[in-house]
Amino acid sequence: MDAIQGAYEPISLPTCLSFRTSLRKVRSIKFSGGGWLGNSTRLRGGYHDIPRFSVRVKAAMPEDARISLVNGHTETGAGKSVRDLSNIGNSTNIRWHDCPVRKVDRQELLQQKGCVIWITGLSGSGKSTLACALSRSLHSRGKLTYVLDGDNVRHGLNRDLSFNPEDRAENIRRIGEVAKLFADAGLICIASLISPFRKDRAACRALLPEGDFIEVFMDVPVEVCEARDPKGLYKLARAGKIKSFTGIDDPYEPPADCEIVLQLKEQGCTSPSEMAEIVRSYLEEKGYLRT
Amino acid sequence: MDAIQGAYEPISLPTCLSFRTSLRKVRSIKFSGGGWLGNSTRLRGGYHDIPRFSVRVKAAMPEDARISLVNGHTETGAGKSVRDLSNIGNSTNIRWHDCPVRKVDRQELLQQKGCVIWITGLSGSGKSTLACALSRSLHSRGKLTYVLDGDNVRHGLNRDLSFNPEDRAENIRRIGEVAKLFADAGLICIASLISPFRKDRAACRALLPEGDFIEVFMDVPVEVCEARDPKGLYKLARAGKIKSFTGIDDPYEPPADCEIVLQLKEQGCTSPSEMAEIVRSYLEEKGYLRT
CATH class of the missing domain: 3.40.50.300 (P-loop containing nucleotide triphosphate hydrolases)
Incomplete structure (x- = not known):
């Protein structure tokens, strides 16, 4: 499993969370614990080479919010609570932070x-x-x-x-x-x-x-x-x-x-x-x- | 006398001319041949260390338009026709060109x-x-x-x-x-x-x-x-x-x-x-x- 770092500290809603991953060629992203994601989920830089994406959060994140990435070979962070992402290690360099204003904004x-x-x-x-x-x-x-x-x-x-x-x-x-x-x-x-x-x-x-x-x-x-x-x-x-x-x-x-x-x-x-x-x-x- | 480079080729009026000079601590700028300058003559970067300034031109420049810079010691370009600024030399590096949109705009x-x-x-x-x-x-x-x-x-x-x-x-x-x-x-x-x-x-x-x-x-x-x-x-x-x-x-x-x-x-x-x-x-x- 890839490492994920950070701590959940929302500033205001809607907000957007920005993730980084060392996983290349991510094919899909899975979310669970519904209700916390807005319908405008976006990928920044696409699925291809830039291992960064952001998620627009429109409601308070539930305790069971979970996220994982899939690239065909690996599923990373699967079953990992989004609220509990800190200090899992940094060997594989996934970090996330609230993103400030986006290009689209x-x-x-x-x-x-x-x-x-x-x-x-x-x-x-x-x-x-x-x-x-x-x-x-x-x-x-x-x-x-x-x-x-x-x-x-x-x-x-x-x-x-x-x-x-x-x-x-x-x-x-x-x-x-x-x-x-x-x-x-x-x-x-x-x-x-x-x-x-x-x-x-x-x-x-x-x-x-x-x-x-x-x-x-x-x-x-x-x-x-x-x-x-x-x-x-x-x-x-x-x-x-x-x-x-x-x-x-x-x-x-x-x-x-x-x-x-x-x-x-x-x-x-x-x-x-x-x-x-x-x-x-x-x-x-x-x-x-x-x- | 400091060198001035460039050729007058107005794009449209009003336009603005941007000058550079090697003269430091310019105290004043003299214009003559009146009528071609707008009233919003501005200095970009101030009179102090950045030897650059721009002039807003609101009317076609007359044949006798002239410009000079004074820094307490030297008056440069005095009596020099603005329409005839090309190839005086470049030892002292005054150049000018039409400036596009300015910071203030x-x-x-x-x-x-x-x-x-x-x-x-x-x-x-x-x-x-x-x-x-x-x-x-x-x-x-x-x-x-x-x-x-x-x-x-x-x-x-x-x-x-x-x-x-x-x-x-x-x-x-x-x-x-x-x-x-x-x-x-x-x-x-x-x-x-x-x-x-x-x-x-x-x-x-x-x-x-x-x-x-x-x-x-x-x-x-x-x-x-x-x-x-x-x-x-x-x-x-x-x-x-x-x-x-x-x-x-x-x-x-x-x-x-x-x-x-x-x-x-x-x-x-x-x-x-x-x-x-x-x-x-x-x-x-x-x-x-x-x-």
């Missing part, structure tokens, strides 16, 4: 669904401009967004990172992890960074529930980006003053199948607000702008 | 002010319980909170960190930086972690505008924490199975002057909801629960 408050808009593309392709226009467009509709970019991350959280390959990968990993927290907080998090490699972007995608990572590719030819050169970086790269510059002497791997591709029009360019509208419509269609 | 949307509640104390002192009760209390009043703790950070963003002293400090630094981003996003961010050293807590405090870092000390004697031992960690530490355990063989430095101290009552313990109410009242008084 925050989403209800915000009337939107948390997600990550991941804008990838070359330097000068218009990532920041899109991030800005999109956040304005959503804000004007009462939606809460937050932009993560080099500016607010490289100077803070990632100030310890250089531009060598390992640190660039770590920069992306951390931004992915922070974006995940923002999505969990219920925000529409707009991450805007070159993120040149598929592998790094895929790792960030894998952190989020399916559908919640929306990759937007700024499909702008390097010649156009170089002609724009808003920060003068291509000029420095051509002069050899910046090494390993994406698009010049370092590769950019375009997404194989991302959610949204934004291209320049043949004649004239697509305006930032037109591009923002494309992304906003996508969010609208997929239900992210309501609960 | 998000706060208006949320009807609250972003801040960090930093809960410090020994293992078993009730930090997570308070974080949970507080987030519930605020949520029930329509306020958006997010809890950062070991659970959602150690398993994600900080999964690369061990428990050696350098990594424990880095763990705290990163949580401080992420908490700062959440406060900037307008949330009431509740960070719950032992954070035993004054130096590390002070560094996190320094990241935020004055008043926005609210340190809450769970002032519970180690004997009480050890008797509770909800995770069985004190037992392991006493048995020598965990080394450098705060309160046992590693020091905890109580805050010298934090915003809130929560102690156990002589008879019986203060309930989580009573403690949460103390913190909530503080936020209410200080104006964090409105805009």
